[in-house]
Amino acid sequence: MLIEQLINGITLGSIYAIVALGFTLVFGVLGIINMAHGEIFMFGAFIGVIVTTSLQLPLWLGFLAAILITAIMGYMLERFALRPLRSKQGVSHLAPLISTIGVSILLENLSHHLFGAGNHPFRASFAEINFQIGSITIYLVQIVIFVISVILMMGLSFWLGKTKAGKALRATAENLETASLLGVDTKRMITMTVIIASAMGGIAGILVGMAFNSVTPQMGLSMGLKGLAIIILGGMGNVKGAMAGGLILGLAETFIVVYGDSGYRDAIAFLAIIVILLIRPQGLFGQKIST
Amino acid sequence: MLAELINPYHFQVASFILINIILGISVYITLSTGQLSLANAGFMGIGAYTSALLTIHFDLPIVLGIIAGALVAALLGILIGIPTLRLQGVYLAIVTLGFGEVIRVVFINWESLTKGSVGISGIPHIGREILRVLKGFGFDPKVIGLQNNQFIFLSIFLLLFIITIGVIWFFRRQHRSRVGRAFAAIKLDEKAAESMGINITYYKVLAFAQGALLSGFAGALYAHVLAYISPADFAYHRAVEILIFVVFGGSEVIWGPIFGAFFLTLMPEVLRFISEYRYMIYGLIIIILMAVRPQGLIDVNLLNWVKTKGKKRGQKHGTGNTKSM
Numbered sequence: 001m002l003i004e005q006l007i008n009g010i011t012l013g014s015i016y017a018i019v020a021l022g023f024t025l026v027f028g029v030l031g032i033i034n035m036a037h038g039e040i041f042m043f044g045a046f047i048g049v050i051v052t053t054s055l056q057l058p059l060w061l062g063f064l065a066a067i068l069i070t071a072i073m074g075y076m077l078e079r080f081a082l083r084p085l086r087s088k089q090g091v092s093h094l095a096p097l098i099s100t101i102g103v104s105i106l107l108e109n110l111s112h113h114l115f116g117a118g119n120h121p122f123r124a125s126f127a128e129i130n131f132q133i134g135s136i137t138i139y140l141v142q143i144v145i146f147v148i149s150v151i152l153m154m155g156l157s158f159w160l161g162k163t164k165a166g167k168a169l170r171a172t173a174e175n176l177e178t179a180s181l182l183g184v185d186t187k188r189m190i191t192m193t194v195i196i197a198s199a200m201g202g203i204a205g206i207l208v209g210m211a212f213n214s215v216t217p218q219m220g221l222s223m224g225l226k227g228l229a230i231i232i233l234g235g236m237g238n239v240k241g242a243m244a245g246g247l248i249l250g251l252a253e254t255f256i257v258v259y260g261d262s263g264y265r266d267a268i269a270f271l272a273i274i275v276i277l278l279i280r281p282q283g284l285f286g287q288k289i290s291t
Numbered sequence: 292m293l294a295e296l297i298n299p300y301h302f303q304v305a306s307f308i309l310i311n312i313i314l315g316i317s318v319y320i321t322l323s324t325g326q327l328s329l330a331n332a333g334f335m336g337i338g339a340y341t342s343a344l345l346t347i348h349f350d351l352p353i354v355l356g357i358i359a360g361a362l363v364a365a366l367l368g369i370l371i372g373i374p375t376l377r378l379q380g381v382y383l384a385i386v387t388l389g390f391g392e393v394i395r396v397v398f399i400n401w402e403s404l405t406k407g408s409v410g411i412s413g414i415p416h417i418g419r420e421i422l423r424v425l426k427g428f429g430f431d432p433k434v435i436g437l438q439n440n441q442f443i444f445l446s447i448f449l450l451l452f453i454i455t456i457g458v459i460w461f462f463r464r465q466h467r468s469r470v471g472r473a474f475a476a477i478k479l480d481e482k483a484a485e486s487m488g489i490n491i492t493y494y495k496v497l498a499f500a501q502g503a504l505l506s507g508f509a510g511a512l513y514a515h516v517l518a519y520i521s522p523a524d525f526a527y528h529r530a531v532e533i534l535i536f537v538v539f540g541g542s543e544v545i546w547g548p549i550f551g552a553f554f555l556t557l558m559p560e561v562l563r564f565i566s567e568y569r570y571m572i573y574g575l576i577i578i579i580l581m582a583v584r585p586q587g588l589i590d591v592n593l594l595n596w597v598k599t600k601g602k603k604r605g606q607k608h609g610t611g612n613t614k615s616m
Binding site: 033080081084085088092093094095096097098099101102103104105106107108109110113221225228229232261263264266267269270271273274277278 | 325327371374375381382384385386388389390392393396397399400527531534538568570571573574575576577578581582583585
């Protein structure tokens with residue numbers, strides 16, 4: 001029982017971690033909270049549903065389509081909602097936040113009109129396959145989710161740490177002007193960051209669809225809010241913090257459903273950030289910054 | 292004569308415009324220190340539920356219920372504000388957003404008190420209460436040629452109108468006072484304001500608490516005007532809707548949220564076919580405005596332009612009224 005819940009918690013947590021990575025990448029480079037990330041994630045899930053359930057195509061095509069479309073959405077988001085604000089002088093730091101809220105509202109209601117408000121089941125062909133190890137049941141879906149999440153996280157860490165593009169991205173995150181002086185094409189890096197973050201959101205969308213077997217237009221909002229909570233928990237713009245924060249939240253939510261009151265599951269994330277901001281405002285893994 | 296002019300539906304819409312104006316001002320006040328609060332829908336819910344429960348279960352007069360609702364919201368605002376306002380603006384936006392969600396989850400789950408997602412109905416209605424009190428004094432709406440129903444909606448509208456005027460008057464006065472100047476200084480540059488001896492934490496918490504008080508107040512009014520509330524009324528969408536009043540109208544001057552609330556509440560009522568696409572249009576409005584005119588439609592320059600224009604016209608035509616505001 002305990003181990004099964006642990007596995008459930010880790011599965012949920014690794015999805016949260018991927019969602020939070022999308023937030024943290026954008027925040028690290030641009031210093032912007034991308035409120036539309038949850039809705040892009042939701043679109044990824046819907047693309048997955050359409051490709052695998054409505055069109056009866058294999059799952060990998062679903063992933064491909066979701067990555068492609070969410071990447072395009074990421075580009076549009078950067079091009080139309082963020083770039084116009086960056087070139088302007090004297091714009092309040094809240095303007096990009098409000099602008100992405102606008103995008104999120106637009107996307108959520110667009111999906112209402114496109115896909116309908118109801119619940120869409122997500123049928124992965126291997127949803128029912130499970131293994132018995134002793135008294136523990138593990139579903140193949142859980143393993144797939146976990147493996148994909150780990151690959152994504154490791155890939156991102158490698159890319160950020162070892163490749164030239166990753167270094168350029170970190171330089172841009174460190175200081176935009178200096179990076180630009182040193183010959184980094186910061187404009188391209190920023191666009192790329194938003195695209196990568198959005199594509200990761202799309203992948204997370206399909207994973208959630210597989211894990212919970214349901215996709216609704218409202219899921220973007222709740223997942224987006226949780227992603228925000230996680231990056232505060234782990235430290236803003238901190239990649240490792242986002243992963244750890246995601247796992248912590250996933251485990252905490254799973255265990256409160258088992259041992260506490262399931263109705264309050266969605267409130268944990270925010271109670272956690274209110275507490276963390278009181279005790280350790282820079283987040284669990286954040287560096288102390290003097291302002 | 293009067294009876295033909297009064298359509299309860301029009302007055303209902305007008306009442307909602309007035310409540311939305313108060314809500315818009317509540318966000319504007321917090322924004323006037325440069326802090327974005329997305330918890331105002333939550334505070335509105337607190338005010339609404341507090342007042343509704345007190346008047347239903349303890350037979351409190353509506354006036355006291357509304358005051359209690361506003362005060363409880365303000366108290367929570369202070370409790371949330373003190374820890375979070377020491378942080379940068381973006382944190383506050385997220386925490387307040389999260390706070391709103393926590394409030395909603397609590398409303399849904401605390402079923403013994405709030406009846407869960409079904410909501411509370413049968414909340415004492417302000418208009419009927421006014422009518423009952425007046426009838427106690429021997430007044431009958433038929434004297435001025437009105438049906439009971441018409442009188443109820445008319446009285447709500449007049450009451451809200453007076454309240455809204457009072458609120459606008461107060462915050463316009465405050466804007467020109469020491470407090471208002473402190474708010475403006477903090478918005479322009481926190482560090483400079485601090486070095487001038489302004490206690491920025493105090494003023495930020497003050498602005499935040501005022502916003503909470505005002506939205507709790509508006510929420511309580513909302514509960515007693517509609518006589519029915521549910522957690523869905525105070526969710527994220529409400530928070531965004533209130534924010535849009537301010538972003539659309541303008542966040543620099545108090546006339547911005549007033550115009551925003553007025554226009555955006557009226558628009559879906561007048562253009563019925565828009566109502567379905569309302570939130571999509573809201574989203575587009577936000578994106579376009581942030582790119583083109585981040586300060587909103589009405590800003591200081593526009594007001595000055597209107598003022599000078601009004602002056603010129605005044606001289607030309609000789610009408611003495613130059614004070615256009």
